[in-house]
Amino acid sequence: MTPPHPDENAPSTPEGAPPTTTTTEESTIVSAPPLAFDAGTPSADCIADSAGGLTFDLDAPGPAEGDAPWSAALVLRRRGTEEAGEAEEVRLPLAPGAAGRLRAVLPSTVSLPEGRWDVHVAFGEDEPRRLVPGLADLRSLVDRRPGPSTSPLAVRIPYGTKHGNLSLRSWQRAPHAEAGDLTLDAVGITVRGTLYRVEDPAAWLAGAVAEARSRRDASVVRTAEVTADGQDFVFTLSWAALCEEWRGGPEVWDLWLRGPEGADPVRIARLLDDVADKKQVFTYPAQPVDAAYAPAQAGPYYTADNDLSVRVDERA
Incomplete structure (x- = not known):
């Protein structure tokens, strides 16, 4: 079997979106049990709201009566920016909450550029410390369906890294094409989805086409007609079209929607659920394809950025 193509796991960033940084510190879905603040590493409970906001509750001491001036903050640091010499962080004030806990709120209206954000707590002038998930x-x-708006769609999903630390995965997209059900058969792949964050989704989708763009050669594009019903869309890409010029080895195609003239194309992705990293959770069997060059196989997968792509490779 041919080794994986070096670009297969690479993030595919929408045009105009800020670059993202991913590392091998993959997510785990299971939360760690809460720890007492003085037990070593502090923990934080997270509550998500349907608008994209997050609330953090920490088991940590607040200010006591008569104390000197006191301050505490939840510190979000965008991974990869420190190494680039441009450390990027967002500080959220921690305030006393119920049951002696501290609370910080990240509203959906606070901009959090796309990427992975490591979560810390800082007291006064002390160096921020990493948190673990509670x-x-x-x-x-789950099954989030945002309302009508043209502002960027904010998606923030907390997760535990493989080292047991708390991090957030953040996206900001406008427009956004949410991938729904994927149907695979011997002929091709049928993608159903929903368009968000445009003024008139039905008008945007009228005459829209789906594009599969080759990572090997950006000038190579395969298209498919889009059928729309309001803001919902569906299209089918044939395996034969994706394998027409295939000459062995892995080849990746990134899936986009192209709307009316003058509108930016939209990367198709799956963001609206509680899974931070889709690739290992939503998996699909490769389908056999009788390509002209050699027996092949093709199937969809989600990238490190949860964007939808199709991989063509030699059949085992």
């Missing part, structure tokens, strides 16, 4: 209530993220 309990996570992400029910509001």
Whole structure:
């Protein structure tokens, strides 16, 4: 079997979106049990709301009566920016909450550029310390269906890294094409989805086409007609079209929607749920394809940025 193509796992960033940084510090879905603040590493519980906001609750001491001036903050640091010499962070004030806990709120209206953000806590002038995940209530993220708006869609999903630390995965997209059900058969792949964050989704989708763009050669594009019903869309890409010029080895195609003239194309992605990293959770069997060059196989997958792509490779 041919080794994986070096670009297969690379993020595919929408045009105009800020670059993202991913590392091998992959997510785990299971939350760690809460720890007492003085037990070593402090923990934070997370509650998500349907608008894209997050609330953090920490088991940590607040100011006592008669104390000197006191301050505490939840510090979000965008991964990869420190190495580039341009450390990027967002500080959220921690205030006393119920049951002696501290609370910080990240509203959906606070800009959090796309990427992975490591979560810390800082008291006064002390160096920020990493947090570990406590309990996570992400029910509001499941089957989320945002309302009409043209402002960027904010998606923030907390997760535990493989080292047991708390981090956030953040996206900001406008427009956004949310991938729904994927149907695979011997002929091709049928993609159903929903368009968000445009003034008139039905008008935008009228005459829209789906594009599969080759990472090997950006000038190579395969298109498919889009059928729309309001803001919902569906299209089918044939395996034969994707394998027409295939000459062995892995080849990746990134899926986009192209709308009316003058509108920016939109990367198709799956963001609206509680899974921070889709690639290992949403998996699909490769379908056999009788390509002209050699027996091949093709199937969809989600990239490191949860964008939808199709991989063509030699059949085992």
